[in-house]
Amino acid sequence: MDFVPITDQDKNEMLKFLGIKRVDELFDLSIPDEVRMDRSLNLPAGISEHELLRELEGIAKENVSLSDHVSFLGGGVYDHFIPKVVESLISLPEFYSPYTPYQAEVSQGVLQSLFEYQSMVSELTGLEVANASLYDGATSLAEAALLAHDITKKNEVIVSEAVHPEYREVLKNYARGLDITIKTIPLKNGQTDISALEDMVSDDSSCVIIQHPNFFGCLEDMERIGDILDRYPTLFIASIDPLSLGLLKAPASFGVDVVIGEGQSLGNKINFGGPNLGIFACRKDYIRRVPGRLVSSTTDTLGRTGYVLTLQTREQHIRRERATSNITTSEVLNAIAAAIYLSYLGPEGITEVAYQCLQKAHYAHDKLSEISYLEPFSDTPFFKEFAFKSERSVHEINERLFNEGIIGGLNIDRWYGQYPNTVLFCVTEKRTRDEIDRLAAIMEAI
């Protein structure tokens, strides 16, 4: 199978037209002998569609899908319900098979969908400017720090230890060539230690990065942090869970300057962690420094409303080494899925999903608190995730759970060596009381 429609007869006509005998001559003309391959690629021989399906269905079965198991795993990507209308619409080839909408007149579908996505992100975050997506939450965070560096011309980035550890690793990588120092605010009772933050921040800080709800599921004292940062030229960057914003205040109301987040939970499948959806929104003042694409409404020659990519002078294809970022291909289809999902939820639906996550997570927390070998990691308010310290091996607990069809919580000591045997649970609106009760019962019995 190679999906090539050129028949032998076509080929012969084309070769004749070009005045050559074999296609190989085209390569001979271009590629020096010394680097022409003199053997075939060492790859398995091609197969038919039927064989492919059979083989890949086999590989898929070697994975344990959350579709047949009850999962309490979170930590950045989440098992929320995805309505079929989302899947069905983003499966339209007119959405998934075009490319970047450079030719606006024949890309209004992508452009308007992105405009709607931007509008929804603006509404949720309270910030005027939302871009049309970056790769994922982690790279959005890194790009936000670069924006702060660029705007403030300061070299110090302050990041809470309660920010997703993988996001902090990506930040370190993006800061690699730019003479940026990264300082980490320690934890206190599952939250960012605010007095430590107060000691660390200064006029030399380009930004302070807080995750809310944080990696441990805890809510941060956003009001106090906002008040402190008000006194400095420092940008306040918040990493958020977009679904939590069904209940939680728009971050802009705490003085947050840049909101970033992982948008997977907005109608996108988990996909083993990618593709995801990098959310990026900021205050209008920074509009010319924003990384990635922006869609604006405008009018056509007849005065009709239409949509275009705008402020492209920020971007690499125009500005080259002075661009705000090197990004071009981003996660447009995931952003369209998010727009469709948020339309599906509406104001009432997003509130209800967030409410159910909150209630079910608290129900599970209460249940697990009764287990003698578990101790809550923190007593601060949380949203849909929470951690427990365990006197038993988390690995063994999870093995027992798995035998009963449950995928247990995430062992966080691979990042936080100081907290051995600490397990992070996630409870979304999809979990039922019965599933939570079973989780607790099996763990109780260990």
Added chain:
Amino acid sequence: METIFDISRPGAKAYSLPPLDVPGKPIGDLTPASLLRDEAPCLPEVSEGEIARHYTNLSNMNFAIDTTFYPLGSCTMKYNPKVNEAIASLSGFSNIHPYQDESQVQGALKLMYELAQWLAEIGGFKKVSLQPAAGAQGELTGMAMIRAYHKKNGNPRSKVIIPDSAHGTNPATAAMLGYKVVTVPSDELGGVDVRSLEGLLDEEVAAIFLTNPNTLGIFDKNVVKINEMVHSVGALSYCDGANLNAILGKSRPGDMGFDVLQFNLHKTFSTPHGGGGPGSGPVGVNEMLEPFLPVPLIEKDEAVGAYFLNYERPLSIGKMKAFYGNFGVIVKAYCYIRSLGAEGLSHVSDIAVLNANYLKTKLEEAYILPYDVPCMHEFVLSAERQKRQGVKARDIVKRLLDFNIHPPTIYFPLIVDEALMVEPTETESKETLDRFADVMRQIAEEAVENPEVILTAPHNTPVSRLNEAEAARHPRLKWQKD
């Protein structure tokens, strides 16, 4: 078209949820009031049917590879096989969590391990990481490794040499890593000007950033020599792999002397472009850079036959994104390579190059061909003659829309005035190519006889030309009630 906000009506809704089945507590007991919203976010209120109709109608306003010829140079807009979509959405692939125990995701790890091996073979590299999310992130990963390599040897160095024909992501990537960009001009055959390069090379050069075949669709005949020159000052050679579709099974960047390359799975390996992503940009490296690859690397414990995520790599640059890569895209590329095999891939390049040369020859009279050499998978025309007649490249492409053809890439590479960069790909029929050539020649005639019809194009799209200047002056990035 109206936005989804315009059709919103209070009380309409699409969502349904089961009733809360746990005892609910007063929300004030759970969450401090200071953190709670006063009112629900103002999202659209619409029924499911309205959503379906709205977005289906929007989708109909797009040109796409499934609806039109899409010879967008540098982007390899080839057909995206349907079976790959179906396979990627199997729950064993689409509904697995990155933090599941390795024992529960052996299929996924195996698939990634094998794809990485296949890409290494295709590119001529020692090892491949599938982590980068797109081509530009692959570039950033590659350059970060180059920087780490130099740093380990005592000096990260300060400059990166980039040809004047390069894609914008190349200089932008170098700058993100703090490098100063030094431009090397192209010679009259479209390759790197070796004499100029010689003068630019010194011990402060960290790397050269080449694209081969380059953005003119030309294979640089001096590539081996260039890489030797670069290596002789201790610098490394990066290859932008965006144009790999031309050389599958024909020539391998690793064998040309490149140290690192990014693959673009959404180009060469047929994964859909999604209206601008998701993509996937794996990086391949030689032995020297292998220790610096991002973590985790997917490896196989041959003793027990199990795959695992290896984080124990002390020289690794660390992570480029959360988790392991755009797995949903990776599955489709795996399916593609598995379907085609070595022979199929080689045939892909045969026909991609044949189609491009055929079209080039058909168009070289109607348009100026600034580099009159055999091309690989794409070629660049110039509309300079038409510009003198009063229509520019940007007008010509609008006229193409009238014929239901997606335009070529324009104004890139920058070294060609009024550039039209045409990449037909191997999945287009001779009839399609002939029709495109006819239409392009007709437009060249119209430029002489009836430029007005070009200047007022497009004539039957959902909107006519849009006021981009107005958008840039007063960007309106979100919906507002009037």
